[in-house]
Amino acid sequence: xxxxxxxxxxxxxxxxxxxxxxxxxxxxxxxxxxxxxxxxxxxxxxxxxxxxxxxxxxxxxxxxxxxxxxxxxxxxxxxxxxxxxxxxxxxxxxxxxxxxxxxxxxxxxxxxxxxxxxxxxxxxxxxxxxxxxxxxxxxxxxxxxxxxxxxxxxxxxxxxxxxxxxxxxxxxxxxxxxxxxxxxxxxxxxxxxxxxxxxxxxxxxxxxxxxxxxxxxxxxxxxxxxxxxxxxxxxxxxxxxxxxxxxxxxxxxxxxxxxxxxxxxxxxxxxxxxxxxxxxxxxxxxxxxxxxxxxxxxxxxxxxxxxxxxxxxxxxxxxxxxxxxxxxxxxxxxxxxxxxxxxxxxxxxxxxxxxxxxxxxxxxxxxxxxxxxxxxxxxxxxxxxxxxxxxxxxxxxxxxxxxxxxxxxxxxxxxxxxxxxxxxxx
Amino acid sequence: xxxxxxxxxxxxxxxxxxxxxxxxxxxxxxxxxxxxxxxxxxxxxxxxxxxxxxxxxxxxxxxxxxxxxxxxxxxxxxxxxxxxxxxxxxxxxxxxxxxxxxxxxxxxxxxxxxxxxxxxxxxxxxxxxxxxxxxxxxxxxxxxxxxxxxxxxxxxxxxxxxxxxxxxxxxxxxxxxxxxxxxxxxxxxxxxxxxxxxxxxxxxxxxxxxxxxxxxxxxxxxxxxxxxxxxxxxxxxxxxxxxxxxxxxxxxxxxxxxxxxxxxxxxxxxxxxxxxxxxxxxxxxxxxxxxxxxxxxxxxxxxxxxxxxxxxxxxxxxxxxxxxxxxxxxxxxxxxxxxxxxxxxxxxxxxxxxxxxxxxxxxxxxxxxxxxxxxxxxxxxxxxxxxxxxxxxxxxxxxxxxxxxxxxxxxxxxxxxxxxxxxxxx
Numbered sequence: 001x002x003x004x005x006x007x008x009x010x011x012x013x014x015x016x017x018x019x020x021x022x023x024x025x026x027x028x029x030x031x032x033x034x035x036x037x038x039x040x041x042x043x044x045x046x047x048x049x050x051x052x053x054x055x056x057x058x059x060x061x062x063x064x065x066x067x068x069x070x071x072x073x074x075x076x077x078x079x080x081x082x083x084x085x086x087x088x089x090x091x092x093x094x095x096x097x098x099x100x101x102x103x104x105x106x107x108x109x110x111x112x113x114x115x116x117x118x119x120x121x122x123x124x125x126x127x128x129x130x131x132x133x134x135x136x137x138x139x140x141x142x143x144x145x146x147x148x149x150x151x152x153x154x155x156x157x158x159x160x161x162x163x164x165x166x167x168x169x170x171x172x173x174x175x176x177x178x179x180x181x182x183x184x185x186x187x188x189x190x191x192x193x194x195x196x197x198x199x200x201x202x203x204x205x206x207x208x209x210x211x212x213x214x215x216x217x218x219x220x221x222x223x224x225x226x227x228x229x230x231x232x233x234x235x236x237x238x239x240x241x242x243x244x245x246x247x248x249x250x251x252x253x254x255x256x257x258x259x260x261x262x263x264x265x266x267x268x269x270x271x272x273x274x275x276x277x278x279x280x281x282x283x284x285x286x287x288x289x290x291x292x293x294x295x296x297x298x299x300x301x302x303x304x305x306x307x308x309x310x311x312x313x314x315x316x317x318x319x320x321x322x323x324x325x326x327x328x329x330x331x332x333x334x335x336x337x338x339x340x341x342x343x344x345x346x347x348x349x350x351x352x353x354x355x356x357x358x359x360x361x362x363x364x365x366x367x368x369x370x371x372x373x374x375x376x377x378x379x380x381x382x383x384x385x386x387x388x389x390x391x392x393x394x395x396x397x398x399x400x401x402x403x404x405x406x407x408x409x410x411x412x413x414x415x416x417x418x419x420x421x422x423x424x425x426x
Numbered sequence: 427x428x429x430x431x432x433x434x435x436x437x438x439x440x441x442x443x444x445x446x447x448x449x450x451x452x453x454x455x456x457x458x459x460x461x462x463x464x465x466x467x468x469x470x471x472x473x474x475x476x477x478x479x480x481x482x483x484x485x486x487x488x489x490x491x492x493x494x495x496x497x498x499x500x501x502x503x504x505x506x507x508x509x510x511x512x513x514x515x516x517x518x519x520x521x522x523x524x525x526x527x528x529x530x531x532x533x534x535x536x537x538x539x540x541x542x543x544x545x546x547x548x549x550x551x552x553x554x555x556x557x558x559x560x561x562x563x564x565x566x567x568x569x570x571x572x573x574x575x576x577x578x579x580x581x582x583x584x585x586x587x588x589x590x591x592x593x594x595x596x597x598x599x600x601x602x603x604x605x606x607x608x609x610x611x612x613x614x615x616x617x618x619x620x621x622x623x624x625x626x627x628x629x630x631x632x633x634x635x636x637x638x639x640x641x642x643x644x645x646x647x648x649x650x651x652x653x654x655x656x657x658x659x660x661x662x663x664x665x666x667x668x669x670x671x672x673x674x675x676x677x678x679x680x681x682x683x684x685x686x687x688x689x690x691x692x693x694x695x696x697x698x699x700x701x702x703x704x705x706x707x708x709x710x711x712x713x714x715x716x717x718x719x720x721x722x723x724x725x726x727x728x729x730x731x732x733x734x735x736x737x738x739x740x741x742x743x744x745x746x747x748x749x750x751x752x753x754x755x756x757x758x759x760x761x762x763x764x765x766x767x768x769x770x771x772x773x774x775x776x777x778x779x780x781x782x783x784x785x786x787x788x789x790x791x792x793x794x795x796x797x798x799x800x801x802x803x804x805x806x807x808x809x810x811x812x813x814x815x816x817x818x819x820x821x822x823x824x825x826x827x828x829x830x831x832x833x834x835x836x837x838x839x840x841x842x843x844x845x846x847x848x849x850x851x852x
Contacts, residue, residue, distance in 0.1 A: 065608070104714065106704035113699055114650025114714055115767075119638045182491070182608065183637035183648075186769050190788065194699055202786050205771045211609035212545045222609075224540030273539055273620055278532035288530065288540055341541075343612050345631045345770070360628050362616065 046120045046180075050096045052409040053256045054245065057125030058336065058371050059234040062219070063178040066208045066340045067185035068262055068367060069193070070171025070402065071200040073134070078143040082421035084199045085128075088175075088192055089415040092126040095188050113194075115187055122181040126188055128416050129174035129260050129404030137172075148420055150250040152259065152374040156403040159387035161396075168264065168400025171203045176260070176369070182209065204400065206264050208340025208367040218291060218299065221366060222341045223272055223395075225284050226291035229299050230326075232336040243334045243378070244371050246408075253420035256408030258371040261335075261379045263401030264342060267365035271353050272395050283391040285320030293322065305329070317391065324386045335370040335378045342367045353394055365396070375403055472546045472606075476522045478835040479682045480671065483551030484762070484797050485660040488645070489604040492634045492766045493611035494688055494793060495619070496597025496828065497626040499560070504569040507560075508847035510625045514601075514618055515841040518552040521614050539620075541613055548607040552614055554842050555600035555686050555830030563598075574846055576676040578685065578800040582829040585813035587822075594630045594690065594826030602686070602795070608635065630826065632690050634766025634793040644717060644725065647792060648767045649698055649821075651710050652717035655725050656752075658762040669760045669804070670797050672834075679846035682834030684797040687761075687805045689827030690768060693791035697779050698821045709817040711746030719748065731755070743817065750812045761796040761804045768793045779820055791822070801829055 048056045073081055091101055098121035104110035135141070135149040175192055177185040186207065193202055212219045218226040232243050241247070246254045272280070281287055281294060291299035295307060295315040303326055307315045316323050327334050347363040372378030387393065407417040474482045499507055517527055524547035530536035561567070561575040601618055603611040612633065619628055638645045644652040658669050667673070672680045698706070707713055707720060717725035721733060721741040729752055733741045742749050753760050773789040798804030813819065833843040 104703045106707075107702055109700050110650070110703050110706070110714070112650075113648070113695070115646045115648055116637065117646065117650070117715060118643050119641060181637050182635040182769075183767060186790075190695065190699075193788075194696075202772050207769060207771065209608040211542065211607050215545060217544050220541045220543065222539070222541055224536070224538075224543070269539070269616065270620075274535050276533055277530045277536050280536070281532075288536070289543060341609060343608075343633060345633065346628050362619075364612075 046123055047097055048121075048123050048125050050093045050126070050410070051412045054409045055125075055127045055257070055406055056096070056409075057127030057176055057178050058244065058258055058338070058406070059240060060123070060125050060178070061234070062210060062213050062338060063123050063125070063185075064180045064210060064213045065178065065182040065185045066367065066369075067177045067182075067189045067205065068208070068369070069175045069177070069189045069205045070131070070203045070404075071173040071175075071193075071196060072203045073142075073172040073200045075199040076142070078145070078421060080199050081134075081143060082415075082418075084196055085417060085421060086415040087195045088126075088128065089410055091191055091195055092128075092188075093410075093412075095191065096121055096124045096126060098124075101191055113187065113190060116184055119181070119184070122179040122184045124177065124179040124184050124188060126192075127176040127178075127260075127406055129176075129406040130417070131171045131174065131402055131404055133170060134172045145420065145423075148251055148253065148423055150246075150254055150405070152246075152250060152376060153403075153405050154376060154380075156261070156375070156401075157380065157384075159383060159398065161387050161393050162398050164398065165400050168204045168206075170402045171404075173200055174260065174262065174402070174404040174406075176262070180213070182207065206262075206342055206367050206400075208342040210340050221339075222267055222269060222364060223280070223284075224288055225280075225286060226299065227339065228337055229286070229291050230303070230322075232334050234336065239334075240336075242373070244336045244373055246373055250405075251420075253407050253417045253423075254405060257406050258336075258373065259375045259378070260404045260406050261368070261370050261372075261375065261401065262404070263368045263398050265366045265368050266363065266397045266399050268351055268353060268395045268397075269362050269364060270357070271351060271355075274355070282317055283321060283395075285316045285322035294320075303328070319389045319391045321386075321390050321392045324390050325382060330382050330385075333377055333381050335372045335382065338369045338371065340367045340369065341365070368398075368401070371406070379403075472549055473523055474547075474549050474551050476519045476552070476836070477838045480835045481551075481553045481683070481832055482522070482835075483553035483602055483604050484670065484684055484764070484832070485666060486549070486551050486604070487660070488636060488639050488764060489549050489551070489611075490606045490636060490639045491604065491608040491611045492793065492795075493603045493608075493615045493631065494634070494795070495601045495603070495615045495631045496557070496629045496830075497599040497601075497619075497622060498629045499568075499598040499626045501625040502568070504571070504847060506625050507569060508841075508844075510622055511554075511843060511847060512841040513621045514552075514554065515836055517617055517621055518554075518614075519836075519838075521617065522547055522550045522552060524550075527617055539613065539616060542610055545607070545610070548605040548610045550603065550605040550610050550614060552618075553602040553604075553686075553832055555602075555832040556843070557597045557600065557828055557830055559596060560598045571846065571849075574677055574679065574849055576672075576680055576831070578672075578676060578802060579829075579831050580802060580806075582687070582801070582827075583806065583810075585809060585824065587813050587819050588824050590824065591826050594632075596828045597629045597830075599626055600686065600688065600828070600830040600832075602688070606639070608633070632688075632768055632793050632826075634768045636766050647765075648693055648695060648790060649706070649710075650714055651706075651712060652725065653765065654763055655712070655717050656729070656748075658760050660762065665760075666762075668799070670762045670799055672799055676831075677846075679833050679843045679849075680831060683832050684762075684799065685801045685804070686830045686832050687794070687796050687798075687801065687827065688830070689794045689824050691792045691794050692789065692823045692825050694777055694779060694821045694823075695788050695790060696783070697777060697781070700781070708743055709747060709821075711742045711748030720746075729754070745815045745817045747812075747816050747818045750816050751808060756808050756811075759803055759807050761798045761808065764795045764797065766793045766795065767791070794824075794827070797832070805829075 100112035102111035350358040526538035528537035770789040776784040
């Protein structure tokens with residue numbers, strides 16, 4: 001998001017029309033150009049600017065859908081990775097404006113799968129990140145980048161309760177595609193996969209959704225509770241600088257960037273649904289319908305963690321989710337949460353809890369996503385304690401994920417993390 | 427859809443407000459009632475009437491998302507199945523109006539998971555069906571219903587190219603949930619699963635989506651082609667009576683109903699994306715960008731299957747998809763297609779075609795859904811030939827699915843297929 005979003009949007013829309021017009025030289029091009037342009041009647045509010053001091057998709061108000069993907073680099077030369085970053089940057093700049101990846105000619109495969117032709121970009125954002133293995137893998141400095149790895153970019157520790165599937169963790173590169181339309185997000189990742197052919201191979205993906213992003217109410221997760229009532233305010237620059245955006249400490253390529261934790265967390269929904277309302281509310285520490293802290297009625301009211309009942313017992317339990325997540329109990333630590341619900345259908349799952357079924361159950365939960373300036377004092381600090389004590393843990397199982405460094409934003413004409421890939425080899 | 431949708435909508439909205447008001451007796455109820463009511467500021471255009479001569483979700487204009495589910499009945503008594511149909515009917519009538527399944531009290535599990543509280547129904551429809559195994563399974567007339575099975579309700583034959591996963595076929599009961607919001611559709615099926623506890627167990631599910639349902643353009647499938655340009659017009663009662671709605675021939679419980687074929691069909695998207703545009707268009711028989719029949723420029727123009735080029739070769743190839751699907755080559759047979767794209771992430775897949783990869787590929791494709799008056803002269807007739815000759819088959823693999831009989835619509839106060847379950851045992 002740039003400092004002056006309206007000017008940027010107008011500028012980008014102009015650029016979009018220019019690009020589409022430039023394809024109109026041939027008959028095929030003319031046809032594509034019509035379908036290729038931003039749909040008439042749709043406002044440019046549906047375009048989130050790709051270029052700016054920060055990558056879009058972090059401070060951007062949440063879209064209704066995400067498609068998260070992690071890739072392994074299979075090429076061996078740094079220049080090949082840099083060329084991929086150039087190609088991905090150019091493709092992202094086009095797709096986020098609702099443009100296809102180019103005009104098709106009869107005797108060649110179309111540059112774009114074409115399933116979004118004529119449709120608006122639906123606030124598409126593409127947010128790219130790098131895994132620790134880009135910098136060092138099996139103690140090998142694969143691309144001469146090891147010296148550029150910031151101190152804050154640690155390996156994610158193992159947490160209590162982690163049941164991580166090796167096929168769903170890590171990755172050298174990450175892409176978080178978000179849009180108000182599911183197919184738009186999937187389409188974008190599919191084109192990026194194709195552009196990566198021979199350089200990077202898909203490792204794991206997870207789609208997600210959230211209801212009510214257009215509503216004024218805080219969206220609810222699959223447990224039926226409002227999620228995000230007390231979050232870093234993405235519109236508050238001071239809070240964002242303090243908790244989310246990396247400053248000078250990460251090297252030039254990470255300035256204005258952020259560290260992303262993405263973890264699919266399965267929720268035993270059948271088990272949760274059998275719990276009494278009062279127990280659900282004690283577990284979370286909020287009322288289910290209103291979202292207000294337990295014992296109060298205002299969703300956005302303060303958490304009073306010292307409040308007690310007539311017997312002197314805390315109203316918000318010692319191991320309630322909100323208490324363990326609160327900045328007040330974490331030395332002020334805060335993260336920007338941007339999670340989505342996920343639904344992978346049903347799967348044979350042996351539950352560890354009543355009713356102890358081993359049956360086809362909903363393979364669904366939370367694709368936890370958060371951004372922070374320093375994971376050591378952000379997610380790792382907060383989740384280390386939560387993973388041991390949170391009452392919610394009896395319903396949740398982290399099953400994959402990773403930590404990724406998302407570089408700062410891209411200036412028009414440059415490519416993502418260009419000064420990282422063009423830095424001297426260590 | 428009733429004959430006079432506006433009157434029905436108004437009537438249902440009144441009922442909705444009445445029901446919500448009726449829950450306001452307790453403090454918990456009052457809170458729920460507020461969140462429970464149809465959201466202010468949203469129009470009742472977002473409610474699709476549940477009651478009527480036909481089930482909703484067939485002639486209803488397509489919503490953006492579906493969640494399809496098939497269940498096995500595990501109970502042994504017909505009365506238990508009938509009670510489930512009563513419970514599902516009542517739940518469907520509530521949820522399609524945007525109402526939760528009831529008020530929560532502290533000392534009991536909430537009747538509704540609550541994740542849609544405060545959100546509009548997003549044109550939710552729930553369309554129920556019965557598999558052949560409800561009537562006879564392993565030659566046993568489990569519920570005394572065998573004599574009620576219509577002649578048209580045959581077993582789906584095996585088609586050329588079928589690679590059906592036994593875990594993803596059939597089912598005694600089916601539910602097609604459709605809504606303009608993914609979570610709304612999933613929420614509805616989740617509540618139905620819970621209501622079925624002890625009577626029916628989930629067997630297979632498949633979520634799906636389609637972009638551009640709010641656009642004036644025909645939606646495109648993942649192959650980038652417009653899908654549905656020549657389909658039965660759901661707004662044409664004569665065509666619907668002829669091709670979609672069952673008449674007196676199916677017994678009273680199927681009058682006004684329709685037969686549903688639902689088949690997940692994987693598409694080798696990485697393979698397809700490498701094909702030249704001209705080959706893609708010859709395979710389908712339409713132009714990719716415009717959707718017009720090959721050699722023409724109007725998407726909705728007639729298919730001229732007799733047109734030839736200067737050498738006398740047919741412009742639409744003999745084994746092009748549109749030729750084999752066309753009513754002209756199928757003795758006038760037509761089906762109402764209502765399919766969705768699906769995306770199950772990535773999976774290790776060995777491709778049968780170039781580039782012959784065995785790698786993580788997109789586990790995605792088409793959740794083919796169609797409705798018809800008689801499957802013998804509808805899907806089975808059309809697909810038997812297509813499964814043998816369609817050029818598209820080199821990119822597509824049917825991997826599951828089934829045939830379901832969807833009874834006629836439900837009158838207020840009655841339950842789904844009540845006259846089937848209350849018929850005399852055979």
